[in-house]
Structure formats: C-alpha cells, structure tokens
Amino acid sequence: xxxxxxxxxxxxxxxxxxxxxxxxxxxxxxxxxxxxxxxxxxxxxxxxxxxxxxxxxxxxxxxxxxxxxxxxxxxxxxxxxxxxxxxxxxxxxxxxxxxxxxxxxxxxxxxxxxxxxxxxxxxxxxxxxxxxxxxxxxxxxxxxxxxxxxxxxxxxxxxxxxxxxxxxxxxxxxxxxxxxxxxxxxxxxxxxxxxxxxxxxxxxxxxxxxxxxxxxxxxxxxxxxxxxxxxxxxxxxxxxxxxxxxxxxxxxxxxxxxxxxxxxxxxxxxxxxxxxxxxxxxxxxxxxxxxxxxxxxxxxxxxxxxxxxxxxxxxxxxxxxxxxxxxxxxxxxxxxxxxxxxxxxxxxxxxxxxxxxxxxxxxxxxxxxxxxxxxxxxxxxxxxxxxxxxxxxxxxxxxxxxxxxxxxxxxxxxxxxxxxxxxxxxxxxxxxxxxxxxxxxxxxxxxxxxxxxxxxxxxxxxxxxxxxxxxxxxxxxxxxxxxxxxxxxxxxxxxxxxxxxxxxxxxxxxxxxxxxxxxxxxxxxxxxxxxxxxxxxxxxxxxxxxxxxxxxxxxxxxxxxxxxxxxxxxxxxxxxxxxxxxxxxxxxxxxxxxxxxxxxxxxxxxxxxxxxxxxxxxxxxxxxxxxxxxxxxxxxxxxxxxxxxxxxxxxxxxxxxxxxxxxxxxxxxxx
Amino acid sequence: xxxxxxxxxxxxxxxxxxxxxxxxxxxxxxxxxxxxxxxxxxxxxxxxxxxxxxxxxxxxxxxxxxxxxxxxxxxxxxxxxxxxxxxxxxxxxxxxxxxxxxxxxxxxxxxxxxxxxxxxxxxxxxxxxxxxxxxxxxxxxxxxxxxxxxxxxxxxxxxxxxxxxxxxxxx
Numbered sequence: 001x002x003x004x005x006x007x008x009x010x011x012x013x014x015x016x017x018x019x020x021x022x023x024x025x026x027x028x029x030x031x032x033x034x035x036x037x038x039x040x041x042x043x044x045x046x047x048x049x050x051x052x053x054x055x056x057x058x059x060x061x062x063x064x065x066x067x068x069x070x071x072x073x074x075x076x077x078x079x080x081x082x083x084x085x086x087x088x089x090x091x092x093x094x095x096x097x098x099x100x101x102x103x104x105x106x107x108x109x110x111x112x113x114x115x116x117x118x119x120x121x122x123x124x125x126x127x128x129x130x131x132x133x134x135x136x137x138x139x140x141x142x143x144x145x146x147x148x149x150x151x152x153x154x155x156x157x158x159x160x161x162x163x164x165x166x167x168x169x170x171x172x173x174x175x176x177x178x179x180x181x182x183x184x185x186x187x188x189x190x191x192x193x194x195x196x197x198x199x200x201x202x203x204x205x206x207x208x209x210x211x212x213x214x215x216x217x218x219x220x221x222x223x224x225x226x227x228x229x230x231x232x233x234x235x236x237x238x239x240x241x242x243x244x245x246x247x248x249x250x251x252x253x254x255x256x257x258x259x260x261x262x263x264x265x266x267x268x269x270x271x272x273x274x275x276x277x278x279x280x281x282x283x284x285x286x287x288x289x290x291x292x293x294x295x296x297x298x299x300x301x302x303x304x305x306x307x308x309x310x311x312x313x314x315x316x317x318x319x320x321x322x323x324x325x326x327x328x329x330x331x332x333x334x335x336x337x338x339x340x341x342x343x344x345x346x347x348x349x350x351x352x353x354x355x356x357x358x359x360x361x362x363x364x365x366x367x368x369x370x371x372x373x374x375x376x377x378x379x380x381x382x383x384x385x386x387x388x389x390x391x392x393x394x395x396x397x398x399x400x401x402x403x404x405x406x407x408x409x410x411x412x413x414x415x416x417x418x419x420x421x422x423x424x425x426x427x428x429x430x431x432x433x434x435x436x437x438x439x440x441x442x443x444x445x446x447x448x449x450x451x452x453x454x455x456x457x458x459x460x461x462x463x464x465x466x467x468x469x470x471x472x473x474x475x476x477x478x479x480x481x482x483x484x485x486x487x488x489x490x491x492x493x494x495x496x497x498x499x500x501x502x503x504x505x506x507x508x509x510x511x512x513x514x515x516x517x518x519x520x521x522x523x524x525x526x527x528x529x530x531x532x533x534x535x536x537x538x539x540x541x542x543x544x545x546x547x548x549x550x551x552x553x554x555x556x557x558x559x560x561x562x563x564x565x566x567x568x569x570x571x572x573x574x575x576x577x578x579x580x581x582x583x584x585x586x587x588x589x590x591x592x593x594x595x596x597x598x599x600x601x602x603x604x605x606x607x608x609x610x611x612x613x614x615x616x617x618x619x620x621x622x623x624x625x626x627x628x629x630x631x632x633x634x635x636x637x638x639x640x641x642x643x644x645x646x647x648x649x650x651x652x653x654x655x656x657x658x659x660x661x662x663x664x665x666x667x668x669x670x671x
Numbered sequence: 672x673x674x675x676x677x678x679x680x681x682x683x684x685x686x687x688x689x690x691x692x693x694x695x696x697x698x699x700x701x702x703x704x705x706x707x708x709x710x711x712x713x714x715x716x717x718x719x720x721x722x723x724x725x726x727x728x729x730x731x732x733x734x735x736x737x738x739x740x741x742x743x744x745x746x747x748x749x750x751x752x753x754x755x756x757x758x759x760x761x762x763x764x765x766x767x768x769x770x771x772x773x774x775x776x777x778x779x780x781x782x783x784x785x786x787x788x789x790x791x792x793x794x795x796x797x798x799x800x801x802x803x804x805x806x807x808x809x810x811x812x813x814x815x816x817x818x819x820x821x822x823x824x825x826x827x828x829x830x831x832x833x834x835x836x837x838x839x840x841x842x
Contacts, residue, residue, distance in 0.1 A: 169721070211714045379726060387714075387721045407774055413748055416722060417774055418741040474741070480748050 005138035005167060005380045006128045007372025010117060010155065012224060013197030013339070015039045017124040018371035020377035025179065025370040028131040031524035032325055036365050037127070039067040041119050043106045049520045051123035063091025063256045065106050069226065070116040072198045075151030075503065078102040082222060091252050101109065101503065112504055114154050118161035118518045123163060126523035139164045140376040142368050144199040145171035146219030146393045148439045148449045149481040151464040154503050161512055167379045169478040173203035174214055175371030181207040182374050188332035193350055195313065198224040202317045204324035215324035216412045218316045223309060225266070225340035232262035236277065236293060244291055246283055246363040254283045255498055270300045270342035303345035310349050317353060323412050334358045339365055348468045350384065389414055392475050397448060399436030405445035410475050414532040418474045425467045432457030435471055437483055456485040458492055659669040677719060679732055686735035694759065696744035708752055712748040718764040748773055754780035789831040794824040810841045
C-alpha cells in the first residue's frame with residue numbers, strides 16, 4: 001500500500017486537512033469535530049501553545065498573546081505596506097528583524113512567521129495522525145495562486161519546521177479545480193473564484209481528462225473576507241463614536257470584541273437576511289457605566305458596504321479572462337472557494353458576472369484541502385495520475401541600469417520553465433556583476449517585489465563587452481524561483497536559491513528546528529474515527545429550534561450576549577419577528593440521514609448549517625465532488641434555523657468531555 | 672495510467688539532443704500544426720515528462736526529465752502564440768538556433784508588427800485609414816486607401832497581401 005500523504009489548506013483565517021482514502025477525498029476534522037481549524041495560535045503563560053478555535057476564543061480576552069492572520073505577513077518585509085497595515089490592526093506586537101524581516105514578540109519570545117505557520121501545520125498534522133492512527137510525514141500545502149516567491153519559500157520553510165516533507169506547493173484555485181474534475185474524464189473550461197480570508201484569486205483552467213491546464217491566474221493578495229469585516233468594524237465604530245464620543249479603535253479589548261462580532265455577523269448573514277449585533281459592555285464611560293452596542297444589520301447593508309470590493313474582484317476577473325483568451329460564456333463552470341463566497345450577494349454578483357450559476361456541492365471552505373489531498377495521493381501512488389500544468393502568477397524580472405526591471409518570464413507563462421539571458425560586462429576590467437531579481441508587473445524595479453540579489457565574479461578580466469555571462473532563471477512546478485549565472489568562457493557556475501530579503505536563512509531554520517518550539521503545540525486528543533462519529537452524535541443531541549421559544553442564547557451564559565443573533569429567513573417570515581436560535585443545534589431529521597458507516601466528514605460544529613453538504617461530499621468524493629448543473633442548494637427550513645451563536649470555548653467543553661472519554665491511545669501522537 | 676513509459680536510455684538520449692531538436696520535433700507536431708494540435712501534443716508530452724509523473728524514478732533520470740519538461744513548456748509557450756510562432760519560424764528559416772527565448776520572441780514579434788504597419792509615416796497613415804474603413808464596412812474606401820499606401824511603399828508585402836485579400840472578397 002502506498003504511503004499516506006495529506007493535503008493541507010493553510011488559510012488566512014481557517015485551515016483544513018484532508019486525505020485520500022479508498023478512492024475518496026475526505027476532510028479530517030479536529031477534536032471538536034470541526035472540519036476547519038482557526039489559523040490562530042495562543043501562547044499561554046506556561047509557554048504551551050494552543051492552536052485553533054480555542055486560541056481564537058481567547059482573542060477577545062488576550063489579544064496580545066494571540067496571533068491571527070499570520071498568513072498576511074508571511075514572506076513580507078517589515079517595511080512593506082502590508083505589514084504596516086497589519087501593525088495598525090493587530091493586537092500582538094510586530095517587531096523588525098534582520099534582513100528587513102519581522103518577528104512577533106509574545107511573552108518575551110520572538111517568533112518568525114514561518115514558525116507561527118509551522119505551529120498551525122503541526123496542529124493539522126497531529127489531527128491527521130490521530131484520525132488516521134499512523135504517523136504522517138508527507139503533505140501537499142496550498143498557497144494563494146498570486147503568492148510571490150518570497151511567500152512560497154516562507155511557506156515551504158514553515159512545512160519543514162513543522163516536520164513535514166512538502167511534496168508540492170499547490171495553488172489554491174488549481175486544487176479546487178482538481179477536486180472538481182479529478183477522475184471525471186471532463187473536457188471543460190472552468191473558472192475558480194477564490195475569495196479567501198485575506199486574498200482573492202481567480203484562475204481559468206482547461207481540463208482535458210487527467211490534465212489540468214491553468215490558462216491564466218490573477219489575484220489581489222490584499223483583498224479578502226477580512227476586508228469585509230473591516231468595513232463592518234468601521235461602520236460600528238463610527239456609529240459608536242458619533243453616539244457616545246468614544247473611539248473603540250483606541251481600546252484593544254473593545255476592538256477585539258468588535259472584530260469578533262463583525263466576523264460572526266458576516267458569517268450569520270450567509271444564511272440570514274438580518275442579524276442583531278449585541279455587544280454588552282463593550283466599553284465604559286469614565287464613571288464606569290457600561291456602554292453597549294445593539295444594532296440590527298441587514299445583508300443588503302453589508303452588500304452596499306463592500307460593493308467596491310466586489311467590483312475590485314471583477315476587475316481582476318476581467319484581466320484573467322482576457323489573459324486566458326476566453327469570454328465568460330466559453331466557460332463550462334464556475335467554482336466558488338472561500339468562506340465569503342457563501343454570502344448570497346457574493347453568489348449573485350458572481351452569477352451575474354459569469355452569466356451562469358456557480359457549481360454547488362462542496363463546502364467552499366473544504367474544496368481546496370480536498371484537492372490538495374487528491375494531488376498528494378497522486379504523488380505517492382503511481383497508479384493514480386493528474387497532471388497539473390500551472391502558470392507563474394507574476395512576471396519575473398531582472399534589474400537593469402536606470403532603476404528598471406526587464407521581463408525575463410512573463411506572468412501566466414506555464415511552469416516549469418527555464419529562460420536564459422546573456423549579459424556582458426559594462427566596464428573595462430570589471431571583476432563582478434550584481435544580479436538583482438524581481439517579481440511584479442512594473443518596469444520600475446522599485447515597484448516590484450525584490451526577490452533577492454547575488455554577486456557573480458571570478459571571470460576573466462577583460463575590456464568591457466568581452467565577457468559574456470549567461471543568467472538562467474528557473475521557475476519550478478512549485479512556483480519557486482532559482483537563478484544560476486554561468487561564465488560562458490569557463491563554464492564556471494554560481495547558483496543561488498534566491499536569498500529572500502525578508503526570509504529565514506538556512507542557519508535560522510536549523511536553529512528553529514533545534515529549539516523545537518513548535519512541539520509546544522498542545523493538540524487535543526482525538527478518538528479513532530468510528531468512535532468519533534458516536535461522540536459527535538452524542539454532543540449534537542438533537543434539539544429542535546423552536547422559532548417562538550425564548551432564545552437560549554440570550555438567556556444562557558454571558559459570553560453569548562456578544563454574539564450576533566440571527567433572524568433566519570424562513571422563521572422570520574413565519575413569525576414576523578427576529579427568531580434567535582439555539583447554539584449549534586442539529587435538527588433531528590438531519591441527523592438520522594447521517595450514514596454512520598461513512599466515517600469521513602463529520603458535521604462541522606462551527607458551521608452546522610452546512611453539514612448536509614459535508615456528508616454528501618464525503619459520499620460522492622472522487623466520483624465527482626460537484627453536482628453538475630445543479631443550482632446553489634436551496635436551504636431547507638431546518639438548515640435555516642441553525643445558526644451557531646455559542647462561544648467557541650463552551651463548545652469545546654461539551655465536545656471535549658465526550659471525545660476524551662474514548663480510549664484509543666494508538667491514535668495519539670507520541671509524547 | 673495514461674503515461675507512455677520511456678526507457679531510461681531514451682530519456683537520457685532525448686535530454687542530450689534537446690538543443691538539436693526544434694520545438695516542432697520536440698512536441699511531435701508538423702510545422703503547420705493548428706493551435707489545438709499543439710495543445711494536444713503538449714498534454715501528451717506532459718503526461719510523459721511532468722515532474723510529478725516521475726517522482727518514483729532515480730535522481731539522474733529526474734534531472735533529465737526536468738530538463739525535457741522545461742523545454743516542452745517553452746516550446747508550447749512559443750508555438751501556441753501566433754506572434755511568437757511567426758518569429759520562431761522566421762528564425763528557423765534563416766538557420767538560427769532551435770531555441771527562442773520568450774522575451775526575444777516578444778521583442779521580435781513587436782518589431783515585425785511595426786514593420787508590417789509600414790516604414791513611412793504616409794504609408795502607415797493610409798494603412799490605418801484603410802483599416803478604419805474596413806471596421807466601418809466600407810470596402811471601396813479601404814481599397815482606395817490601401818492603393819495609396821502602396822504608392823508610398825511599393826515593396827511592402829503586408830500591404831500587397833491585404834489588397835489582394837480585399838479584392839478577392841469584394842468580387
């Protein structure tokens with residue numbers, strides 16, 4: 001039997017791990033039974049490290065020791081605008097480091113971003129090991145298609161630090177297309193619209209049976225669901241300022257509460273027309289009187305707030321279609337990826353732009369991990385094959401005189417590829433040349449991402465123009481750049497893994513590996529798969545939401561007050577009033593439909609409204625994860641009535657009890 | 672598995688003679704092959720030489736295969752694009768190298784297009800008018816303007832071809 005290799009979607013907000021077993025791609029849920037794990041780490045006082053929703057729940061109380069959205073910082077220089085923006089909105093401390101790099105300071109310890117990402121990867125690896133009951137070494141990790149070389153290298157370093165052999169770095173939209181088309185013998189052109197937490201990517205692909213050719217990919221690395229949250233935060237903060245004269249943005253704790261509520265409200269609006277945002281005691285007056293936020297928010301209001309962001313995504317789509325040489329009506333399908341694509345107005349806008357209904361059937365939060373798992377399986381098992389012909393998202397350039405950067409490999413050129421340019425010396429007796437490499441779309445070198453520079457010398461001293469140096473640029477199938485310089489006369493070579501300006505040196509990686517800090521990640525133990533089904537059934541004991549009932553959310557524990565309370569469409573229509581629902585409920589009928597022998601995708605606790613889709617996905621899996629020609633699934637009444645408004649912490653407690661009762665030590669990671 | 676297995680000696684041999692093969696020979700397509708044929712050939716070659724398809728092979732073979740894969744991508748990038756392909760064909764016709772760097776292909780295509788548009792300001796001006804006439808569907812005016820353009824540049828092959836094409840169409 002072939003070795004196990006997993007697929008990991010390392011997301012800005014949430015991450016997901018999947019594996020291919022018995023011909024089906026399956027998501028491996030975490031200890032809480034959730035399909036995705038928050039990409040958040042928390043460093044506790046005793047030095048232990050928490051990853052996931054438990055850490056995220058702490059964000060409100062302990063923003064200084066909780067690191068989220070680290071993916072936005074990976075491979076970035078300290079001086080970059082992205083890092084400046086992150087500094088303005090992050091509760092944790094970002095400090096400069098050598099080589100224009102950056103570190104995050106938590107409890108007097110400095111962490112590099114690859115190390116933070118490695119902790120998330122380690123958690124996912126542990127989840128996979130416990131679910132599979134065997135060690136996992138190999139993985140395919142996905143990255144946004146528009147990631148540059150610095151970001152890809154840093155992500156690969158993160159994999160290494162986490163103790164993973166990264167078989168391949170796969171572009172997220174390509175992974176989604178693979179999940180859609182693998183094993184179906186399709187001959188189609190498709191677009192993948194990937195609106196993630198922090199990035200937007202659009203890829204146009206041509207699928208020819210087992211070959212997946214990316215025709216073009218375009219993106220915006222700083223546009224995502226987080227920006228939707230920011231718009232909501234701005235709205236609420238401005239209103240609060242106008243009403244109470246207090247700027248919540250200057251209060252880190254209030255800001256975290258606001259962020260948390262904004263994100264919850266956005267998620268809730270994926271299934272409800274209106275939510276009520278309630279943040280009791282978000283701050284206090286000078287005399288100690290608590291001030292609160294209480295406001296209804298309609299989905300249309302959010303749609304208007306983010307209209308310009310949506311338009312920005314379609315401008316990128318225009319570019320991608322044009323570069324692929326296709327028009328919208330040439331496409332046989334549109335695949336949605338990323339949590340924000342659940343918002344009804346996003347789906348509508350996408351449908352209008354592409355003039356067709358997007359494909360339905362797989363959870364947009366899981367499709368990338370499933371695709372990565374499929375690819376991982378094809379890489380370790382020679383009986384299965386899928387050939388991914390991807391492109392480089394950014395033009396590769398070389399610095400020339402006058403502050404300019406000349407194109408060597410244009411963007412959207414297929415990879416792997418190698419191109420050679422000849423250079424001659426410009427001065428008599430010149431001893432060395434400096435080769436500077438950039439990625440980006442500007443003629444001005446300063447407007448591109450600097451990948452690095454290296455000196456090449458040791459050639460014959462001669463009059464100018466007498467010495468020719470061949471510089472070879474290679475982009476491999478991972479999208480990673482290598483540059484080699486050769487003296488044509490002596491065949492003397494100098495090559496470089498382009499030393500990234502802000503990345504980790506080999507020495508630093510070795511040191512991080514020696515320190516083994518990622519081993520401080522404490523993963524909750526998970527029972528073996530079959531038992532987990534039972535446990536999940538147990539914790540999700542059906543409690544039907546009664547629209548007229550007094551909301552348990554409001555009556556129950558205090559933290560629930562901070563959560564927005566949804567007004568489900570159907571229930572609201574019937575009752576004519578907001579009808580908040582019970583946390584994380586599953587309607588009884590839904591549960592009975594669960595195939596208990598199907599030990600794969602468990603209902604996600606945090607997103608219960610999608611559990612039906614999850615289960616369907618696991619059953620269909622490799623036969624085709626997508627329901628061709630089907631419209632976006634109409635929400636049933638039962639699904640609409642479900643909205644998780646519980647706090648993550650309380651959720652864990654109930655799940656933890658059931659799960660840890662099980663004794664299946666073989667599934668646990670050795671101490 | 673769809674992959675056509677090549678013997679190790681064949682892979683090494685192919686890697687050795689890469690610089691002697693032109694892009695058509697490498698992809699096994701005829702010089703006049705359509706873009707669809709080129710794409711089919713690229714897919715077929717990828718099934719053989721994609722790095723992912725050959726992970727199980729020994730290192731030295733993987734190195735050879737990686738070289739071939741990169742050249743296959745290059746060949747496809749040139750032959751699928753009519754502008755680049757024309758530049759490549761001109762190079763082959765003049766006995767040049769079997770490789771054409773993509774940036775060079777772009778630059779050469781730009782030069783050639785500029786030449787097609789005319790070498791004299793008047794030639795370019797009347798050629799542009801003829802194109803505008805055609806956009807409006809006024810073939811008679813286009814014919815007049817093309818003829819005028821030709822009086823300024825009697826040797827311009829592109830003008831002449833266009834004129835002949837128009838005459839055939841207007842009959």
